[in-house]
Amino acid sequence: MSETTPTSHTFQVDLRGLVDLLSHHLYSSPRVYVRELLQNAVDAVTARRAVDPGFDAALADSPASVRIVTDGKRLSITDPGVGLTLPEVHKLLATIGGSSKRDEEIEGARRDFLGQFGIGLLACFTVASVITVTSRSAKEPDATVVRWTARDDGSYTVTEAPAAEHPEPGTTVELVARPGEDWLRPEKVAGLAREYGSLLPVDVTVEGGEAPVLVTDTPPPWERAYQSPTARRLALNAYCEEVMGFPPLDVIDLDVPLAGIKGLAFVLPHATSPSARPAHRVHLKRMLLTDTADNLVPEWAFFVRCVVDTDSLRPTASRESLYDDEALAVTRDAIGAQLREWISRLAAEDPTRLESFLSVHELGVKALARHDADLLAAMLPWLRFETTAGSTSLPDFARAYQPIYLADTVDEYRQVAQIAAAQGIGVVNGGYTYDAELVQALPRIDPQVKVETLQPGVISASLDPLDAEAELALQGFLNAVRARLDPVDVDVVVREFSPVSVPALLLDDREARRERHRAEAEAQADDLWGGILASIKQHAPRAQLVLNHRNPTVRRVSAIGDPELAGTAVESLYGQALLMSHRPLRSADTALLNRSFMNLLEHITKD
Protein backbone atom coordinates (compact mmCIF):
# COMPACT_ATOMS: atom_id res chain seq x y z
CA MET A 1 0.00 0.00 0.00
CA SER A 2 1.50 3.33 -1.05
CA GLU A 3 1.68 6.07 1.55
CA THR A 4 0.54 9.57 0.64
CA THR A 5 2.00 12.66 2.22
CA PRO A 6 -0.49 14.10 4.74
CA THR A 7 -1.77 17.50 3.73
CA SER A 8 -2.93 20.07 6.21
CA HIS A 9 -6.33 21.75 5.87
CA THR A 10 -8.31 24.24 7.86
CA PHE A 11 -11.94 23.72 8.79
CA GLN A 12 -14.33 25.63 6.63
CA VAL A 13 -17.20 27.19 8.49
CA ASP A 14 -20.57 27.44 6.82
CA LEU A 15 -21.66 30.76 8.32
CA ARG A 16 -25.28 30.43 7.25
CA GLY A 17 -25.46 27.03 8.93
CA LEU A 18 -23.85 28.43 12.06
CA VAL A 19 -26.18 31.42 12.24
CA ASP A 20 -29.11 29.07 11.74
CA LEU A 21 -27.81 26.96 14.64
CA LEU A 22 -27.47 30.01 16.89
CA SER A 23 -30.81 31.51 16.07
CA HIS A 24 -32.83 28.33 16.23
CA HIS A 25 -31.08 26.35 18.91
CA LEU A 26 -28.90 28.54 21.11
CA TYR A 27 -30.83 31.76 21.50
CA SER A 28 -34.52 31.80 22.28
CA SER A 29 -35.13 34.73 19.91
CA PRO A 30 -33.27 37.10 17.55
CA ARG A 31 -33.98 39.83 20.13
CA VAL A 32 -30.75 38.89 21.93
CA TYR A 33 -28.78 40.70 19.22
CA VAL A 34 -29.39 43.97 21.15
CA ARG A 35 -27.99 42.40 24.29
CA GLU A 36 -24.88 41.16 22.46
CA LEU A 37 -24.19 44.62 21.01
CA LEU A 38 -24.69 46.32 24.38
CA GLN A 39 -22.52 43.76 26.05
CA ASN A 40 -19.65 44.30 23.64
CA ALA A 41 -19.94 48.07 24.09
CA VAL A 42 -19.87 47.81 27.90
CA ASP A 43 -16.98 45.33 27.81
CA ALA A 44 -15.05 47.67 25.51
CA VAL A 45 -15.51 50.52 28.00
CA THR A 46 -14.34 48.24 30.82
CA ALA A 47 -11.27 47.25 28.77
CA ARG A 48 -10.54 50.89 28.03
CA ARG A 49 -10.35 51.66 31.73
CA ALA A 50 -7.68 48.97 32.03
CA VAL A 51 -5.47 50.48 29.29
CA ASP A 52 -6.31 54.15 29.83
CA PRO A 53 -6.37 55.07 33.54
CA GLY A 54 -7.24 58.71 32.72
CA PHE A 55 -10.44 57.68 30.91
CA ASP A 56 -12.90 58.23 33.75
CA ALA A 57 -11.26 61.48 34.82
CA ALA A 58 -11.71 62.79 31.27
CA LEU A 59 -15.43 62.09 31.49
CA ALA A 60 -15.71 64.20 34.63
CA ASP A 61 -18.72 63.02 36.66
CA SER A 62 -20.90 61.62 33.90
CA PRO A 63 -20.79 57.90 33.06
CA ALA A 64 -19.47 56.74 29.69
CA SER A 65 -22.19 56.85 27.07
CA VAL A 66 -23.22 54.42 24.38
CA ARG A 67 -25.36 55.71 21.53
CA ILE A 68 -27.68 53.65 19.37
CA VAL A 69 -29.13 55.24 16.22
CA THR A 70 -31.60 53.38 14.04
CA ASP A 71 -34.11 54.08 11.30
CA GLY A 72 -35.45 50.55 11.13
CA LYS A 73 -33.24 49.55 8.19
CA ARG A 74 -29.82 50.46 9.51
CA LEU A 75 -28.72 50.49 13.11
CA SER A 76 -25.47 51.80 14.53
CA ILE A 77 -24.12 51.54 18.05
CA THR A 78 -21.15 53.65 19.09
CA ASP A 79 -19.06 53.19 22.23
CA PRO A 80 -16.05 55.07 23.62
CA GLY A 81 -14.37 51.76 24.43
CA VAL A 82 -10.92 50.28 23.88
CA GLY A 83 -11.41 49.89 20.11
CA LEU A 84 -9.56 47.45 17.88
CA THR A 85 -6.24 47.56 16.01
CA LEU A 86 -5.89 46.02 12.55
CA PRO A 87 -4.33 42.74 13.80
CA GLU A 88 -7.03 42.52 16.48
CA VAL A 89 -9.74 42.85 13.84
CA HIS A 90 -8.36 39.81 12.02
CA LYS A 91 -7.77 37.86 15.18
CA LEU A 92 -10.96 38.67 17.03
CA LEU A 93 -13.71 39.67 14.67
CA ALA A 94 -12.94 37.31 11.85
CA THR A 95 -12.36 34.30 14.07
CA ILE A 96 -15.47 32.58 15.26
CA GLY A 97 -14.88 31.78 18.91
CA GLY A 98 -12.12 34.42 19.11
CA SER A 99 -12.43 36.60 22.17
CA SER A 100 -10.16 39.18 23.77
CA LYS A 101 -11.93 38.56 27.05
CA ARG A 102 -9.93 35.44 27.79
CA ASP A 103 -6.50 37.06 27.27
CA GLU A 104 -3.97 36.21 29.93
CA GLU A 105 -2.55 39.72 30.01
CA ILE A 106 -5.80 41.17 31.27
CA GLU A 107 -6.44 38.32 33.67
CA GLY A 108 -7.22 40.77 36.46
CA ALA A 109 -9.91 42.46 34.45
CA ARG A 110 -11.27 39.29 32.90
CA ARG A 111 -13.87 38.67 35.52
CA ASP A 112 -15.19 42.14 34.76
CA PHE A 113 -16.29 41.24 31.24
CA LEU A 114 -19.71 40.11 30.18
CA GLY A 115 -18.60 38.23 27.07
CA GLN A 116 -16.33 35.24 26.99
CA PHE A 117 -17.31 32.87 24.23
CA GLY A 118 -16.41 34.85 21.08
CA ILE A 119 -19.70 34.19 19.32
CA GLY A 120 -21.81 37.17 20.44
CA LEU A 121 -21.36 39.27 17.32
CA LEU A 122 -22.66 36.41 15.20
CA ALA A 123 -26.06 36.84 16.88
CA CYS A 124 -26.40 40.02 14.80
CA PHE A 125 -26.59 37.90 11.67
CA THR A 126 -29.95 36.64 12.89
CA VAL A 127 -31.38 40.06 11.98
CA ALA A 128 -28.75 41.64 9.68
CA SER A 129 -27.29 40.69 6.33
CA VAL A 130 -24.24 42.95 6.70
CA ILE A 131 -22.27 43.91 9.82
CA THR A 132 -19.70 46.72 9.66
CA VAL A 133 -17.35 47.46 12.54
CA THR A 134 -15.45 50.76 12.35
CA SER A 135 -12.94 51.14 15.15
CA ARG A 136 -10.08 53.24 16.49
CA SER A 137 -7.92 51.61 19.15
CA ALA A 138 -7.25 53.41 22.42
CA LYS A 139 -4.05 51.45 22.86
CA GLU A 140 -2.04 53.62 20.40
CA PRO A 141 -2.14 57.44 20.34
CA ASP A 142 -2.60 57.78 16.57
CA ALA A 143 -4.17 54.47 15.76
CA THR A 144 -5.59 54.11 12.28
CA VAL A 145 -9.30 53.72 11.86
CA VAL A 146 -10.09 50.18 10.66
CA ARG A 147 -13.24 48.98 8.98
CA TRP A 148 -14.33 45.37 8.89
CA THR A 149 -17.35 44.51 6.79
CA ALA A 150 -18.85 41.03 7.03
CA ARG A 151 -21.69 39.49 5.04
CA ASP A 152 -23.95 36.64 6.00
CA ASP A 153 -22.48 34.52 3.17
CA GLY A 154 -19.31 34.27 5.31
CA SER A 155 -17.14 36.76 3.36
CA TYR A 156 -15.52 39.80 4.93
CA THR A 157 -13.26 42.71 3.96
CA VAL A 158 -10.92 44.82 6.05
CA THR A 159 -9.96 48.36 5.00
CA GLU A 160 -8.53 51.47 6.51
CA ALA A 161 -11.05 54.30 6.88
CA PRO A 162 -10.39 58.06 6.98
CA ALA A 163 -9.35 59.21 10.48
CA ALA A 164 -12.27 61.68 10.53
CA GLU A 165 -14.75 58.78 10.55
CA HIS A 166 -13.79 57.95 14.12
CA PRO A 167 -12.03 60.97 15.60
CA GLU A 168 -12.05 59.47 19.12
CA PRO A 169 -11.05 55.98 20.24
CA GLY A 170 -13.94 53.58 20.30
CA THR A 171 -16.08 51.49 18.01
CA THR A 172 -19.17 51.83 15.84
CA VAL A 173 -20.99 48.67 14.82
CA GLU A 174 -23.47 49.08 12.00
CA LEU A 175 -26.11 46.55 10.97
CA VAL A 176 -28.05 46.45 7.71
CA ALA A 177 -31.40 44.75 8.28
CA ARG A 178 -32.32 41.66 6.32
CA PRO A 179 -35.12 42.46 3.91
CA GLY A 180 -38.49 42.39 5.70
CA GLU A 181 -36.86 42.21 9.15
CA ASP A 182 -38.38 44.56 11.72
CA TRP A 183 -36.11 43.94 14.71
CA LEU A 184 -34.32 47.26 14.00
CA ARG A 185 -37.40 49.49 14.46
CA PRO A 186 -36.55 52.33 16.88
CA GLU A 187 -39.36 51.51 19.35
CA LYS A 188 -38.44 47.86 19.37
CA VAL A 189 -34.75 48.59 19.85
CA ALA A 190 -35.48 51.05 22.68
CA GLY A 191 -37.71 48.46 24.36
CA LEU A 192 -35.09 45.73 24.08
CA ALA A 193 -32.26 48.01 25.18
CA ARG A 194 -34.27 49.02 28.24
CA GLU A 195 -35.20 45.47 29.04
CA TYR A 196 -31.66 44.14 28.88
CA GLY A 197 -29.67 47.19 29.82
CA SER A 198 -31.64 49.44 32.17
CA LEU A 199 -29.22 48.77 35.04
CA LEU A 200 -25.97 49.03 33.02
CA PRO A 201 -23.31 51.31 34.51
CA VAL A 202 -23.06 53.37 31.27
CA ASP A 203 -25.59 55.78 29.75
CA VAL A 204 -27.35 54.13 26.81
CA THR A 205 -29.47 56.28 24.48
CA VAL A 206 -31.56 55.17 21.54
CA GLU A 207 -32.23 57.68 18.76
CA GLY A 208 -34.40 57.36 15.69
CA GLY A 209 -37.84 57.37 17.23
CA GLU A 210 -39.75 60.53 18.05
CA ALA A 211 -37.18 61.66 20.61
CA PRO A 212 -33.92 60.21 21.91
CA VAL A 213 -34.56 57.81 24.79
CA LEU A 214 -32.22 57.27 27.72
CA VAL A 215 -32.85 53.61 28.54
CA THR A 216 -30.53 53.27 31.53
CA ASP A 217 -31.54 54.10 35.07
CA THR A 218 -28.78 53.44 37.56
CA PRO A 219 -27.80 52.59 40.23
CA PRO A 220 -30.18 49.65 40.72
CA PRO A 221 -33.18 50.50 42.92
CA TRP A 222 -31.79 48.49 45.85
CA GLU A 223 -28.61 50.56 45.91
CA ARG A 224 -30.13 54.02 45.59
CA ALA A 225 -30.25 56.51 48.42
CA TYR A 226 -33.80 57.35 49.56
CA GLN A 227 -35.09 60.10 51.80
CA SER A 228 -36.61 57.69 54.31
CA PRO A 229 -37.33 53.97 54.81
CA THR A 230 -40.94 54.64 53.75
CA ALA A 231 -39.83 56.35 50.56
CA ARG A 232 -37.58 53.39 49.85
CA ARG A 233 -40.39 50.92 50.48
CA LEU A 234 -42.74 52.80 48.16
CA ALA A 235 -40.12 53.03 45.43
CA LEU A 236 -39.33 49.31 45.67
CA ASN A 237 -43.05 48.44 45.60
CA ALA A 238 -43.41 50.51 42.43
CA TYR A 239 -40.34 48.83 40.93
CA CYS A 240 -41.82 45.40 41.68
CA GLU A 241 -45.10 46.36 40.01
CA GLU A 242 -43.20 47.61 36.99
CA VAL A 243 -40.88 44.68 36.38
CA MET A 244 -42.67 41.77 38.08
CA GLY A 245 -46.27 42.83 37.59
CA PHE A 246 -47.54 42.52 41.17
CA PRO A 247 -47.62 44.67 44.33
CA PRO A 248 -45.43 42.81 46.84
CA LEU A 249 -46.60 41.78 50.28
CA ASP A 250 -43.11 42.60 51.54
CA VAL A 251 -39.63 43.34 50.18
CA ILE A 252 -36.53 41.56 51.48
CA ASP A 253 -33.00 42.79 50.76
CA LEU A 254 -30.63 40.11 49.53
CA ASP A 255 -26.86 40.36 49.91
CA VAL A 256 -24.68 37.32 49.25
CA PRO A 257 -21.07 38.59 48.99
CA LEU A 258 -19.89 35.06 48.28
CA ALA A 259 -21.57 35.09 44.87
CA GLY A 260 -21.40 38.83 44.41
CA ILE A 261 -25.19 38.94 44.62
CA LYS A 262 -27.24 41.91 45.63
CA GLY A 263 -30.90 42.43 45.02
CA LEU A 264 -34.40 42.03 46.32
CA ALA A 265 -36.84 39.25 47.06
CA PHE A 266 -40.46 40.29 46.65
CA VAL A 267 -43.05 38.35 48.64
CA LEU A 268 -45.96 37.32 46.41
CA PRO A 269 -49.28 38.85 47.45
CA HIS A 270 -51.22 35.70 46.54
CA ALA A 271 -50.84 32.03 47.38
CA THR A 272 -48.97 29.98 44.85
CA SER A 273 -48.49 26.29 44.39
CA PRO A 274 -45.12 25.00 45.62
CA SER A 275 -44.76 23.33 42.24
CA ALA A 276 -45.42 26.49 40.19
CA ARG A 277 -42.38 27.37 38.08
CA PRO A 278 -40.78 30.37 39.72
CA ALA A 279 -39.40 33.15 37.50
CA HIS A 280 -36.64 35.28 38.95
CA ARG A 281 -34.88 38.14 37.17
CA VAL A 282 -31.14 37.69 37.17
CA HIS A 283 -28.71 40.34 35.98
CA LEU A 284 -25.12 39.46 35.29
CA LYS A 285 -22.87 42.47 35.81
CA ARG A 286 -25.96 44.61 35.47
CA MET A 287 -27.11 43.10 32.14
CA LEU A 288 -30.38 41.18 32.27
CA LEU A 289 -29.53 37.52 31.81
CA THR A 290 -32.99 36.07 32.25
CA ASP A 291 -36.37 36.89 33.71
CA THR A 292 -37.29 33.23 34.07
CA ALA A 293 -34.53 31.79 36.28
CA ASP A 294 -35.99 28.91 38.26
CA ASN A 295 -32.94 27.72 40.15
CA LEU A 296 -31.92 30.77 42.14
CA VAL A 297 -33.69 30.10 45.45
CA PRO A 298 -34.39 26.88 47.38
CA GLU A 299 -37.59 25.11 46.39
CA TRP A 300 -39.29 25.86 49.68
CA ALA A 301 -39.03 29.59 49.02
CA PHE A 302 -41.83 29.49 46.49
CA PHE A 303 -43.44 32.57 47.99
CA VAL A 304 -40.82 35.02 46.68
CA ARG A 305 -39.77 36.34 43.29
CA CYS A 306 -36.30 37.88 43.14
CA VAL A 307 -34.52 40.55 41.13
CA VAL A 308 -30.77 40.27 41.60
CA ASP A 309 -27.48 41.28 40.10
CA THR A 310 -24.48 38.96 40.31
CA ASP A 311 -20.93 39.44 39.20
CA SER A 312 -19.71 35.92 39.60
CA LEU A 313 -22.32 33.28 38.80
CA ARG A 314 -21.75 31.66 35.43
CA PRO A 315 -24.11 32.05 32.49
CA THR A 316 -24.79 29.29 29.99
CA ALA A 317 -23.52 29.91 26.43
CA SER A 318 -26.89 31.26 25.31
CA ARG A 319 -26.56 33.66 28.24
CA GLU A 320 -30.21 33.15 28.97
CA SER A 321 -29.90 31.11 32.15
CA LEU A 322 -27.56 30.34 35.03
CA TYR A 323 -25.21 27.42 34.92
CA ASP A 324 -26.34 25.06 37.69
CA ASP A 325 -22.99 24.48 39.39
CA GLU A 326 -21.63 24.29 42.92
CA ALA A 327 -21.46 28.11 43.18
CA LEU A 328 -25.17 28.39 42.39
CA ALA A 329 -25.98 25.69 44.96
CA VAL A 330 -24.06 27.61 47.63
CA THR A 331 -25.84 30.81 46.55
CA ARG A 332 -29.23 29.14 46.85
CA ASP A 333 -28.41 28.13 50.42
CA ALA A 334 -27.23 31.64 51.27
CA ILE A 335 -30.41 33.20 49.86
CA GLY A 336 -32.43 30.60 51.79
CA ALA A 337 -30.66 31.63 55.00
CA GLN A 338 -31.56 35.27 54.40
CA LEU A 339 -35.21 34.44 53.81
CA ARG A 340 -35.29 32.41 57.02
CA GLU A 341 -33.76 35.30 58.91
CA TRP A 342 -36.48 37.58 57.59
CA ILE A 343 -39.23 35.26 58.83
CA SER A 344 -37.64 34.94 62.27
CA ARG A 345 -37.26 38.72 62.45
CA LEU A 346 -40.93 39.23 61.56
CA ALA A 347 -41.99 36.74 64.22
CA ALA A 348 -40.01 38.67 66.82
CA GLU A 349 -40.67 42.23 65.68
CA ASP A 350 -43.83 42.48 63.61
CA PRO A 351 -46.40 39.75 64.41
CA THR A 352 -49.23 41.51 62.56
CA ARG A 353 -47.24 41.52 59.36
CA LEU A 354 -46.30 37.91 59.99
CA GLU A 355 -49.96 36.98 60.31
CA SER A 356 -50.85 38.60 57.03
CA PHE A 357 -47.90 36.80 55.44
CA LEU A 358 -49.07 33.49 56.90
CA SER A 359 -52.63 33.99 55.79
CA VAL A 360 -51.24 33.75 52.26
CA HIS A 361 -48.18 31.52 52.53
CA GLU A 362 -48.67 29.22 55.50
CA LEU A 363 -48.04 26.14 53.41
CA GLY A 364 -44.64 27.39 52.25
CA VAL A 365 -43.61 28.18 55.78
CA LYS A 366 -44.69 24.74 56.97
CA ALA A 367 -42.60 23.18 54.22
CA LEU A 368 -39.62 25.21 55.35
CA ALA A 369 -40.08 24.57 59.07
CA ARG A 370 -39.83 20.81 58.58
CA HIS A 371 -36.11 21.14 57.93
CA ASP A 372 -35.29 23.89 60.34
CA ALA A 373 -35.78 23.37 64.07
CA ASP A 374 -35.01 27.03 64.90
CA LEU A 375 -37.57 28.31 62.47
CA LEU A 376 -40.10 25.74 63.61
CA ALA A 377 -39.65 26.91 67.20
CA ALA A 378 -40.06 30.53 66.12
CA MET A 379 -43.08 29.88 63.93
CA LEU A 380 -44.99 27.32 66.01
CA PRO A 381 -47.04 29.88 67.93
CA TRP A 382 -48.24 31.25 64.60
CA LEU A 383 -48.97 28.13 62.61
CA ARG A 384 -52.52 26.79 62.74
CA PHE A 385 -53.53 23.14 62.79
CA GLU A 386 -56.91 21.43 62.67
CA THR A 387 -57.49 19.77 66.01
CA THR A 388 -60.29 18.43 68.12
CA ALA A 389 -60.09 21.78 69.97
CA GLY A 390 -60.65 23.67 66.70
CA SER A 391 -58.07 25.51 64.61
CA THR A 392 -55.24 26.25 67.01
CA SER A 393 -51.47 26.43 67.44
CA LEU A 394 -49.64 23.31 68.58
CA PRO A 395 -48.11 24.84 71.75
CA ASP A 396 -51.60 25.90 72.92
CA PHE A 397 -53.00 22.49 72.06
CA ALA A 398 -50.16 20.68 73.83
CA ARG A 399 -50.82 22.68 77.00
CA ALA A 400 -54.39 21.33 77.10
CA TYR A 401 -53.90 17.75 75.91
CA GLN A 402 -51.34 15.10 76.76
CA PRO A 403 -50.51 13.05 74.78
CA ILE A 404 -51.36 14.57 71.43
CA TYR A 405 -52.77 11.95 69.07
CA LEU A 406 -51.94 12.29 65.41
CA ALA A 407 -54.46 11.08 62.85
CA ASP A 408 -52.52 10.25 59.69
CA THR A 409 -55.23 11.00 57.18
CA VAL A 410 -58.09 13.45 56.85
CA ASP A 411 -60.45 10.46 56.69
CA GLU A 412 -59.28 9.05 59.97
CA TYR A 413 -59.46 12.43 61.62
CA ARG A 414 -63.01 13.09 60.45
CA GLN A 415 -64.18 9.74 61.67
CA VAL A 416 -63.03 10.28 65.19
CA ALA A 417 -62.92 14.05 65.69
CA GLN A 418 -66.38 14.47 67.12
CA ILE A 419 -66.26 11.62 69.56
CA ALA A 420 -62.63 12.25 70.55
CA ALA A 421 -63.50 15.86 71.34
CA ALA A 422 -66.41 14.73 73.50
CA GLN A 423 -64.13 12.32 75.34
CA GLY A 424 -61.44 14.96 75.96
CA ILE A 425 -58.97 13.18 73.69
CA GLY A 426 -56.69 15.58 71.78
CA VAL A 427 -56.34 14.64 68.12
CA VAL A 428 -54.55 16.64 65.40
CA ASN A 429 -55.46 16.19 61.78
CA GLY A 430 -52.18 15.14 60.18
CA GLY A 431 -53.77 14.60 56.79
CA TYR A 432 -52.90 18.01 55.37
CA THR A 433 -49.61 18.65 53.59
CA TYR A 434 -46.64 18.80 56.01
CA ASP A 435 -48.82 18.80 59.16
CA ALA A 436 -47.99 15.26 60.28
CA GLU A 437 -44.23 15.91 59.94
CA LEU A 438 -44.49 19.11 61.96
CA VAL A 439 -46.50 17.49 64.73
CA GLN A 440 -43.97 14.66 64.91
CA ALA A 441 -41.15 17.22 65.15
CA LEU A 442 -42.81 18.83 68.16
CA PRO A 443 -41.10 16.76 70.91
CA ARG A 444 -37.72 17.86 69.51
CA ILE A 445 -38.67 21.45 70.30
CA ASP A 446 -40.38 20.68 73.60
CA PRO A 447 -39.42 17.31 75.13
CA GLN A 448 -42.39 17.59 77.53
CA VAL A 449 -44.79 17.05 74.65
CA LYS A 450 -45.77 13.49 73.79
CA VAL A 451 -47.04 12.69 70.33
CA GLU A 452 -48.65 9.34 69.54
CA THR A 453 -50.08 7.98 66.35
CA LEU A 454 -53.81 7.50 66.65
CA GLN A 455 -54.78 3.83 66.65
CA PRO A 456 -58.45 2.89 66.28
CA GLY A 457 -58.24 1.29 69.75
CA VAL A 458 -57.72 4.68 71.38
CA ILE A 459 -61.18 5.80 70.41
CA SER A 460 -63.00 2.46 70.70
CA ALA A 461 -61.55 2.18 74.22
CA SER A 462 -63.83 5.02 75.21
CA LEU A 463 -66.87 3.31 73.74
CA ASP A 464 -68.34 1.60 76.81
CA PRO A 465 -69.89 -1.85 76.43
CA LEU A 466 -73.50 -2.26 77.55
CA ASP A 467 -74.25 -4.32 80.59
CA ALA A 468 -74.90 -7.99 79.88
CA GLU A 469 -78.66 -7.74 80.28
CA ALA A 470 -79.08 -4.86 77.87
CA GLU A 471 -76.74 -6.56 75.40
CA LEU A 472 -78.82 -9.74 75.53
CA ALA A 473 -82.05 -7.84 75.02
CA LEU A 474 -80.64 -6.39 71.78
CA GLN A 475 -79.55 -9.69 70.23
CA GLY A 476 -82.64 -10.16 68.06
CA PHE A 477 -82.43 -6.60 66.77
CA LEU A 478 -78.69 -6.91 66.07
CA ASN A 479 -79.07 -10.17 64.15
CA ALA A 480 -81.69 -8.58 61.93
CA VAL A 481 -79.76 -5.41 61.18
CA ARG A 482 -76.37 -7.11 60.72
CA ALA A 483 -77.83 -9.06 57.82
CA ARG A 484 -78.92 -5.77 56.26
CA LEU A 485 -75.42 -4.26 56.35
CA ASP A 486 -73.66 -7.44 55.33
CA PRO A 487 -73.69 -6.54 51.61
CA VAL A 488 -71.67 -3.39 52.29
CA ASP A 489 -69.26 -5.33 54.49
CA VAL A 490 -70.05 -3.50 57.69
CA ASP A 491 -70.55 -4.99 61.14
CA VAL A 492 -72.99 -3.48 63.64
CA VAL A 493 -72.32 -3.16 67.38
CA VAL A 494 -74.01 -1.20 70.17
CA ARG A 495 -71.99 0.80 72.73
CA GLU A 496 -72.48 3.75 75.01
CA PHE A 497 -70.49 6.87 74.27
CA SER A 498 -70.48 10.64 74.33
CA PRO A 499 -71.72 12.87 72.90
CA VAL A 500 -75.29 11.69 73.29
CA SER A 501 -76.25 13.67 70.20
CA VAL A 502 -74.19 11.37 67.92
CA PRO A 503 -76.40 8.37 67.08
CA ALA A 504 -73.82 6.31 65.22
CA LEU A 505 -70.16 6.25 64.40
CA LEU A 506 -68.50 4.52 61.51
CA LEU A 507 -65.13 3.14 62.61
CA ASP A 508 -62.96 2.05 59.83
CA ASP A 509 -59.22 1.49 59.79
CA ARG A 510 -56.98 1.48 56.76
CA GLU A 511 -56.69 -2.29 56.52
CA ALA A 512 -60.45 -2.68 56.36
CA ARG A 513 -60.70 0.03 53.75
CA ARG A 514 -58.03 -1.51 51.56
CA GLU A 515 -59.77 -4.84 51.73
CA ARG A 516 -63.03 -3.28 50.64
CA HIS A 517 -61.37 -1.56 47.68
CA ARG A 518 -59.92 -4.89 46.69
CA ALA A 519 -63.30 -6.57 46.99
CA GLU A 520 -64.93 -3.86 44.93
CA ALA A 521 -62.28 -4.17 42.21
CA GLU A 522 -62.82 -7.92 42.25
CA ALA A 523 -66.55 -7.47 41.76
CA GLN A 524 -65.95 -5.26 38.75
CA ALA A 525 -63.10 -7.26 37.22
CA ASP A 526 -63.42 -9.89 34.52
CA ASP A 527 -62.83 -13.57 35.33
CA LEU A 528 -59.06 -13.56 35.06
CA TRP A 529 -58.55 -10.46 37.20
CA GLY A 530 -61.35 -11.43 39.54
CA GLY A 531 -59.51 -14.68 40.24
CA ILE A 532 -56.23 -12.92 40.92
CA LEU A 533 -57.82 -10.34 43.19
CA ALA A 534 -59.72 -13.03 45.08
CA SER A 535 -56.46 -14.83 45.75
CA ILE A 536 -55.07 -11.81 47.64
CA LYS A 537 -58.18 -11.50 49.77
CA GLN A 538 -57.32 -10.69 53.38
CA HIS A 539 -59.33 -11.35 56.42
CA ALA A 540 -58.98 -7.84 57.69
CA PRO A 541 -61.33 -6.46 60.32
CA ARG A 542 -64.51 -5.05 58.81
CA ALA A 543 -65.67 -1.51 59.26
CA GLN A 544 -67.96 -1.14 62.27
CA LEU A 545 -71.12 0.84 62.65
CA VAL A 546 -71.17 1.67 66.36
CA LEU A 547 -74.69 2.60 67.51
CA ASN A 548 -74.83 4.85 70.56
CA HIS A 549 -77.12 3.33 73.14
CA ARG A 550 -77.30 6.64 74.97
CA ASN A 551 -78.89 8.29 71.96
CA PRO A 552 -82.73 8.39 72.23
CA THR A 553 -83.26 7.76 68.51
CA VAL A 554 -81.07 4.68 68.62
CA ARG A 555 -82.99 3.41 71.62
CA ARG A 556 -86.27 3.83 69.79
CA VAL A 557 -84.89 2.16 66.66
CA SER A 558 -83.64 -0.82 68.66
CA ALA A 559 -87.14 -1.21 70.08
CA ILE A 560 -88.88 -1.42 66.68
CA GLY A 561 -90.57 -4.77 66.49
CA ASP A 562 -90.77 -5.01 62.69
CA PRO A 563 -87.35 -6.40 61.54
CA GLU A 564 -87.83 -4.95 58.05
CA LEU A 565 -88.41 -1.45 59.38
CA ALA A 566 -85.60 -1.76 61.96
CA GLY A 567 -83.27 -2.77 59.11
CA THR A 568 -84.30 0.26 57.08
CA ALA A 569 -83.70 2.56 60.08
CA VAL A 570 -80.21 1.14 60.67
CA GLU A 571 -79.40 1.52 56.98
CA SER A 572 -80.27 5.21 57.38
CA LEU A 573 -78.07 5.50 60.46
CA TYR A 574 -75.25 3.93 58.47
CA GLY A 575 -75.82 6.45 55.68
CA GLN A 576 -75.68 9.34 58.11
CA ALA A 577 -72.48 8.05 59.78
CA LEU A 578 -70.95 7.48 56.37
CA LEU A 579 -71.73 11.03 55.27
CA MET A 580 -70.30 12.42 58.51
CA SER A 581 -67.05 10.58 57.84
CA HIS A 582 -66.76 12.37 54.47
CA ARG A 583 -65.73 9.22 52.74
CA PRO A 584 -66.62 8.65 49.10
CA LEU A 585 -69.66 6.46 48.51
CA ARG A 586 -69.12 3.14 46.78
CA SER A 587 -71.75 1.92 44.38
CA ALA A 588 -73.07 -0.56 46.99
CA ASP A 589 -73.41 2.31 49.50
CA THR A 590 -75.35 4.45 47.05
CA ALA A 591 -77.72 1.58 46.29
CA LEU A 592 -78.24 0.92 50.01
CA LEU A 593 -78.89 4.58 50.81
CA ASN A 594 -81.33 4.86 47.94
CA ARG A 595 -83.24 1.86 49.08
CA SER A 596 -83.44 2.90 52.73
CA PHE A 597 -84.56 6.40 51.80
CA MET A 598 -87.31 5.11 49.53
CA ASN A 599 -88.42 2.58 52.14
CA LEU A 600 -88.62 5.28 54.82
CA LEU A 601 -90.64 7.52 52.52
CA GLU A 602 -92.95 4.70 51.74
CA HIS A 603 -93.38 3.91 55.42
CA ILE A 604 -94.17 7.53 56.31
CA THR A 605 -96.65 7.99 53.47
CA LYS A 606 -98.49 4.69 53.61
CA ASP A 607 -101.94 4.88 55.20
Ligand SMILES: Nc1ncnc2c1ncn2[C@@H]1O[C@H](COP(=O)(O)OP(=O)(O)OP(=O)(O)O)[C@@H](O)[C@H]1O
Ligand atom coordinates in the same frame (compact mmCIF):
# COMPACT_ATOMS: atom_id res chain seq x y z
N1 LIG B 1 -17.57 47.24 20.48
C1 LIG B 1 -16.40 46.58 20.52
N2 LIG B 1 -15.27 47.21 20.87
C2 LIG B 1 -14.09 46.55 20.93
N3 LIG B 1 -13.94 45.25 20.65
C3 LIG B 1 -15.04 44.55 20.30
C4 LIG B 1 -16.32 45.17 20.20
N4 LIG B 1 -17.21 44.22 19.81
C5 LIG B 1 -16.51 43.08 19.69
N5 LIG B 1 -15.22 43.25 19.99
C6 LIG B 1 -14.14 42.26 19.97
O1 LIG B 1 -14.58 41.13 19.25
C7 LIG B 1 -14.45 39.95 20.04
C8 LIG B 1 -15.55 39.01 19.66
O2 LIG B 1 -16.80 39.56 20.04
P1 LIG B 1 -18.03 38.63 20.29
O3 LIG B 1 -19.18 39.46 20.71
O4 LIG B 1 -18.22 37.78 19.09
O5 LIG B 1 -17.57 37.69 21.49
P2 LIG B 1 -17.24 38.01 23.00
O6 LIG B 1 -17.92 39.26 23.40
O7 LIG B 1 -15.76 37.92 23.22
O8 LIG B 1 -17.86 36.77 23.71
P3 LIG B 1 -19.42 36.33 23.76
O9 LIG B 1 -19.61 35.32 22.70
O10 LIG B 1 -19.51 35.74 25.11
O11 LIG B 1 -20.20 37.58 23.55
C9 LIG B 1 -14.54 40.45 21.46
O12 LIG B 1 -13.88 39.56 22.34
C10 LIG B 1 -13.84 41.80 21.38
O13 LIG B 1 -12.47 41.64 21.50
